[in-house]
Amino acid sequence: MLVLASRRSCLQVIFLLLWLCPLIAYAVEVKHAEMALVGQAFVLSADLDYQLNGKAKAALQSGVPLYWDIKIKVEQQREYLWDKTIAEKTIRFRVQYNALLNVYRVRNENSGNSYSFSTLAAALNLMSTLRNYSIMAVDAIQPDKNYMAAIKIKLDRDALPLPLRPVAYTDSQWYLFSDWYVWPLKK
């Protein structure tokens, strides 16, 4: 009786998830990513796509800075153990609207470089095209093992202004992140 009940509730949860799935359409996505060996290091090139919805745009227009984390991970696949993380890197961008100059400023938090754009599209374009980011040295991997690389973009909700956070955590419009984009690493 109990087993039946739990099985039924399990099914209900699955149906609910299936029904919810279309709602979680990724607002951000990784279109393409690859890692190439340049000299003695692996460098990343990726094309990303940001689709900001009304709420995020309104917040940006009101001067709220948005922080984006682009996470890159390289894992060694192992047969019997869990995968081992070889390299992990986060590229962090800040986008903020400057009302005085009417420009969108993008700042790479890793390098400290900042760029100004008169349109939002241009600003997002800068963050969309990643070229030649050095991820790891060539000797970090061994030729006879299998490796997978993965990339993901995510809006850092914890960096939002405090009053906005409870809303951001409960409103699906603020669920701005992509799925993990995974591809095998070619040596």
Add this chain to the structure above:
Amino acid sequence: MAFEKIKPPVSLSIVILFGLIMLSLQLMSSSTQASSELSAMYSWLLLANVLGSVVLLGLVGANIYSLLRELKKRAAGSRLTTRMVSLFVVLSLVPAAIVFYFSMQFLHQGIDSWFNVEIDRAMEDALELSQASLEQRMRWNLKQTQQLAEKLQSAEENLPESVVALELETLRENVNASEITLFSRQGRIIVSSSSNPSDILPSLPDENVWLQVRKNGEFMSMSPVRDDSLMVRVMVTVKTDEEQYLQALFRVPVRITDLADSVEFAFARYQEMHFLRDSLKLSFSLVLSLVLLMSLLAAIWVAFISIRNIVAPVKELVKGTQAVASGQYDQQLPVIAQDDLGFLVESFNDMTHRLSLARDETRMAGLEVENQRAYLETILANLTAGVISFDAQYRVRTANQAAYRIFHIPVSHIIGQTFLEIAEGYSELVEPLKAVQRFLEQTDDIWQHRLAFLGPNGRQELLCRGTPLFSQEGVRVGAVVVFDDVTDLIQAQKNAAWGEVARRLAHEIKNPLTPIQLSAERLRHKLTAKLDAGDVDILQRSTQTIVQQVEAMKEMVDDFSEYAKPSKKQAVDINLPQLIQEVLALYALQSGTRFKLSHEDAQLTVNGDPVSIRQILHNLIKNALEAIDGKGLIEINLKRVQKNNADFIEIALYDDGPGIKEEQIEKIFEPYVTTKARGTGLGLAIVKKIIEEHGGAIWVDINRKLGAGFIIQLPAV
């Protein structure tokens, strides 16, 4: 007990709990200050507080659930707990709700008051002013650059390229630009001048700039540079033969930059706040609600614990009282606190202690009475006299075993019945019981009465003494009657009297008989010769008569002396069947009489004088022979019986003669009672005397319908 010691006191855990709640709430409220370092932890703190609330809610819910279950089961103390908890919840909820409502009002109004139309407009105006000021500056720089371009145009037409470079340096210093660069039509750098000699490569315009310059012939923009200062970038077309472009970079003075930054910062902050207005209200309301919810829940939970502690002794008391009501007097409750309730519990313990003492005493007394009663009953049961008690309606209340032995009626048959009802089943008891009933009903004093009836063991003589019972108010509540079986006593008295008579007869009568006989014989002897034949004949007959009668008298006196003397002279073990066979052998030749002896295989031995036993048998057989007139059947049965815990040998002797008349049965064993023409009437009296001297009994078998029957019981060996 050990657990009690290890367990921290409830009050301490409550203090710790409240401390934790206060700490987490304080942290959360601190983190709402934007400057706070806890800001990063805000989400976690919020989650922790929500979880805490859920846990508290669970605790309170569990308490309510268990309370409801107790209520349903009508458990002790549950109603009191419910009332106290409800009271507490109402008392705490109402003020909290009022405070909450007004706090929310103030909060919303306070946040709304930050924003109004004037400030809105002022902020926008300030921004516009700054923008206008900066734009003016840019236009001024553009104008300067355009003039520069014109100068350069004329210079280029006349001077070689190397001189142009020097000229550019001068021009740059004139307009106070930080950098001036001349680009070819293709975007190649022709010549550049910078205020900072270390800048080897000039700042290059991006595609957007080129696009605008080629389209409009000029471009100006302001953008921040690395060290937070503002830079104006101006680019114009130099209209030489081959089109060239001049780019000039002007640094905005620090003071203006600062002012612009300040306006920008304030405006951005204000815009942000404006945007976050609703979120701000929401998050403050959330924090306030959480604070209230957690405090309320914690307070209710603590209230549950404290109320349970308060109610615990009451609960115990209720349980204890129920136990006492159901008869368990040895209830002792633990005294938890030295307060009023503790005093109550102590008093309860005292009460139950005394109750149990009283109960024990009563029980002991009851036991004592019961023992006494049982003792009396045992004595009564083992009395040889029958004791029967009656109630006010003269129905039998109790009767002892001796009563059964006397009346031969089972005790269970007589309890609850009157004597008249008992007598209906036993015809021989009708008269005596009626007499007793009469005494019971009529006599108000102690009475005594003798009665006789024919029991299964022969005639029984009873002496009964009755005492009416009165209650303390003098009402007759019944009576008690004691029956004594005096059959043996009366028999012994009779026997003694007869013995005395016999002894005297023998002594007084036998002595003169011999002289009478001798005198008669002497008369005959002396006078026979002297008298004539006629007289002699008379003499002869007379003396003959005298001698015969004297002989008869002698015989009679011998019988008496026989009756008077003790019969049990030499006691030996006698095998009864063998002895009876020997006696019967003497009568075997009697024609026309049949003897039938039957006996069981058990040992049929009695202790007694063989001569006396033989005499009994002879007497009885002679009687029987006379009764059947020498023709018929004489039957003797032998068996071993048990009576009054003793073994007896029963000899039953039957004949098929005319039987004994009913009126003779009662007196047949008394001397001088006979149905025969001849005989002294002492035969059966002697039999009875011998048997009684041997400890046995003889009676007429009244159940025998054919002929006469005697039953003898002698103690077995």
